[in-house]
Amino acid sequence: MAKGSARRSRVVKAMVAFVAVLALLTFFSNTLMNLTIPKVMGAYASRGNLSYSNSARGTITVENQTEVKGLEGRTVDQVKVTNYDTVQAGDTILTLKPIEESEDLQSKRDRLKQLERDAEYDSRTDNSTDFTSYYDSINMAKATLSDAEDTLYAVQNKDAVEEENKQIINEESVKEVSLKATVTEAAKTVEDIQKQIDAIDASIAPLQAQIDVYTALGTPTPTPRPDAPETTEPAATEPETPVPEGATATPTPSPSPAPVYDEDGLDPTSPTYEMEKLMLKIRQYEDQKTALQSQLESAQTRLDEASAELAECQGKIKDAQAEIDALKQLPSEAAAQNAVTTARNAVNTAQKALSDAQTAAGITEDKARDTAEDRDEEIAKLKKQIEELEKQAKVTEIKAPVGGYIYNIAVASGDALTAKTFVTYIIPETDRVCSVSFKFSSQAAQSIRVGMDLEITSGFIQGCTVQSIKPDPDNPRANKIVKCMVAGNDAWPGEEITVNAGRGNDNYKCVVPSSAVSEDNNGHFIYVIVGSSTPLGDKYTVKRVDVSIEATDGAATAIKGEGLDKYDVMIVVRAEKPLEDGQRVRLEDYTSK
Amino acid sequence: MRFIDKTKELWNLEKGNAKRNLLKLILAVPFWLIVIALFLMAFGIARAVYLIDTRPDQQIAEAWQSNSDTAFRHMSVFAGGIRAQGDTSPMTYQEGGKSIHLADIALIRTALQTAADTGSAAGSKNIQYTEGKQLRGWEDCYSSTFKATVEALDVVDGLEVTSGKSDAQLVAVGGNYKAFHPFRYLSGGFLPETPVDTNQIVLNDVLAWKFYHSYDVVGNRVMINGQMFTVIGVVEERTTKVAELAGEQEPRAFIYFGALGSICSTTAGGEDDADNTINVPADYAIQCYEAILPELVKGVGVTDFKNAMPNYSLSNPQLYVSNNTGRFGVTRVFDTVFPLGETDRERLGYEFPYWERAAQLTEDRLFYDYTITGLGIILLLIGFSMIGLKFRAKMAVKPGELEVPDAEDAAEKEEKELMLKE
DSSP states (O other): OHHHHHHHHHHHHHHHHHHHHHHHHHHTHHHHHHHHSOEEEEEEOEEEEEEEEEEEEEEOEETTOEEEEOOTTOBEEEEOOOTTOEEOTTOEEEEEOOOSSOHHHHHHHHHHHHHHHHHHHHHHSOOOOOOHHHHHHHHHHHHHHHHHHHHHHHHHTHHHHHHHHHHHHHHHHHHHHHHHHHHHHHHHHHHHHHHHHHHHHHHHHHHHHHHHHHHHTTOOOOOOOTTOOSSOOHHHHSOOOOOOTTOOOOOOOOOOSSOOOOTTSOOTTSTTHHHHHHHHHHHHHHHHHHHHHHHHHHHHHHHHHHHHHHHHHHHHHHHHHHHHHHHHHOOOHHHHHHHHHHHHHHHHHHHHHHHHHHHHHHHHHHHHHHHHHHHHHHHHHHHHHHHHHHHHHTOOEEEOSSOEEEEOOOOOTTOBOOTTOEEEEEEOSSSOOEEEEEEEEHHHHTTOOTTOBOEEEESSOSEEEEEEEEEOTTSTTTEEEEEEEEESTTOOTTOEEEEEEEEEEEEEEEEEEGGGOEEETTEEEEEEEEEEEETTEEEEEEEEEEEEEEEEOSSEEEEEETTTTSTTOEEEEEESSOOOTTOEEEEOOGGGO | OHHHHHHHHHHHHHHHHHHHHHHHHHHTHHHHHHHHHHHHHHHHHHHHHHHHHTOGGGOHHHHHHTTOSSEEEEEEEEOOOBOTTGGGSOOBOOTTTTSEETTHHHHHHHHHHHHHHHHSSOOOOOTTOOSOOOOOOOEEEEEEEEEEEEEEEEEETTEEEEEEEEEEEEEEEEESHHHHSOOEEEEEOOOOSSOSOTTEEEEEHHHHHHHHSOSOOTTOEEEETTEEEEEEEEEEOOOSHHHHHHTTTSOEEEEEGGGHHHHSOOOTTOOOOSSOOOOOOOOBEESEEEEEEEESSTTHHHHHHHHHSTTOOSSSOOSEEEEOTTTTSHHHHHHHHOSOSOOHHHHTTOOOOHHHHHHHHHHHHHHHHHHHHHHHHHHHHHHHHHHHHHHHHHHHSOTTTTOOOOHHHHHHHHHHHHHHHO
């Protein structure tokens, strides 16, 4: 029983606790809801007329400022000025850390040395390419081609050539026979004549021997008679009468008063008659011999000519036969054609190889030339840089080139400088020429004229006069760039000013309090309240709508966005907490505060 | 004797009960530790969430990021300057690198633009941005505060007369100030980034109520140092304790930075002469510059921002740079508070605007809340550890060895035995 009562007691305690919690939650329900659901106030967008100003913002630039730049490879030691300090020309702006031999300088020197060595080595090298082997190859290929073409030609004209040669053989064979006969005959003639000559020589020899006997016997040597009749032809008419052996020639007696001459015109009474008779005989023989020798020569000539013609003829026959034999050795036409093609290809290949080699050589040459040019350029550049670095190494500070205000010091102690590093601007103390460029819409710019003063709505300058109006390069149709000159020596570069070029007003479809328009990284937006009825009551959520601002007068803003042209769109104009898209909200009682 | 015996009996009985109760109490310690721990944790977390929620101006980067993949970082820098006549003069430029000159804004913006172009996928900042969905780059605003007398004007019989007067804090703003300070609007809106009219003003609810006993005061006119301003909106200040301590509940109005020249005496650097007064426009300094930067790599935004400051260097900062994004995180809060004692910002005597003071107070309070939460976590761990040890000990001994005779169980047992006898 006691245990049961204890359990009852526990159940009762639990129920009491549950009711207490319920009561607590009920009591604080409003508070809890306030904590979880933000309260918003909504308003309907309305049509409205909005007054706006043609405002534009621009940044002052000083046109006659002097830019100070750094020195290559140096490091800032101390900056001696701060922004807006006044300096005179020659004043120190910053000091530089000394450099003995910077790594940069040393590396540049090493590089220069290496490049100069390379250039020197390259100058010794002969870069010309020898193409002889390529030309030889081409010539060989061409010769092969020529042979192949000849072979092909021969193959193609084989029949004609063979026929021609056969004809030659036939013709020459006939001629050969005739020539052989001629030669044989001429040889025989020569031989006969030679025999006759030999016979005459044989005949002359005893006669001469008789004369020699007569001479030895003291027979005077007959003198030839100048008027001796020449009509006689003793050799032809007179029979050969050899001089009898032992006879001696007697000298010719002095002219007698009436000599009687024989048929040979000789004086038989003369002591030299026998000798003269012999001599006459010999002369006759020699005349015959001379005649025969002449015949022999002509016969020999004929023999030689005939022999030569025969040899020629036989040569032709031989050649023709050889040619015919050669024709038999020729390949087929297809094979010859293939050989020509192959040879032609070989020529082309050789020529291409030459061309490729020449191209490759040209490229190599160009590369070498480019490399050399680049190297020369780099050498020149390095020399200049080294010269400048050596010169700069002696510089220990950067001084102000002109007097004025220091503006926009961009370096600090320890910064590494280059020749392009911007150090600072120096702005003139007086006679400062300042300008501002504003971007106006083309419509707003219609009321702006060159020379007119624009109303300055922010910024601490004294005047702003329009100098030029030109289309905006980014959007020439829609916008104009209005350049103004700013008056006053208190204008500083970078200072932002706003100018007003007149006011206007227009009717807009959707005008809301400016508080309704929020902004984030994606642009401007509003929250629209979306209501729905549920069994537990009305439920409201907010939906984000991206908008663009058409105009604003500060308090109200004309916006344009998707779905805002409907009449029942309620827009959040005030929220208790920052909202998120789709978040549940509760509507605020506008009159409560 | 009987009385003594009875007394002794009673004493012994009570002594035994006390021992049993003490033993029960000791055995219940883990439970109570866990209960206390849960309470402390709930209190600490709830308060931390509440405090963080009350400072949406410190969570702008997350809101600005919206749904894009690129993270953003909100940074602020606070600079000094000279106040010629105390709080009633706006800060003017002080040489030596402690001030931010208005012209420095262009330098900072150039540097930020370079950082945005090179260090992120963000496109360039387009001031006249109206359409398109492209990612915007950096965004900035600047401001300076001072005190002035604001007069409310009313039209009586066709004449404009002063209907009220109040000392108020004026916040001179430039850039996209509205994006950095998410106000709750009671009417109208805030000063547009591109001024429509430099003589526009936004009041806070305190000042509006003080002047007009209403918040629907758009179009009314107020005068500051003889310069007329048109009210275009009323914003609501926060009413938390932190906001009150930070001075948010003061009467306040927002004007354009460019309007400073027209409402403040322009004698800075000039000399008053009996015959001839030379008025030289004062060189007003920026008290607070804020920017939101795209940040593809965590931490780069901080470096970019510091590098963009013309007079900032790690060795000699001169300016107080605050990394607003994530400043209420546990590690950041503890990093700010420790080492205990005077912080840099207090030692160097920076003058902070009210929203930064509120953020700093929030950091201080969050430190306590995080400490309480941490204590709760420690107690929770101790409680669970004790339960674990108790369970282990119970498993190690024989059942019933450590049983403590319960009076209720004993009575129940006796009752049961009696019933069986009957």
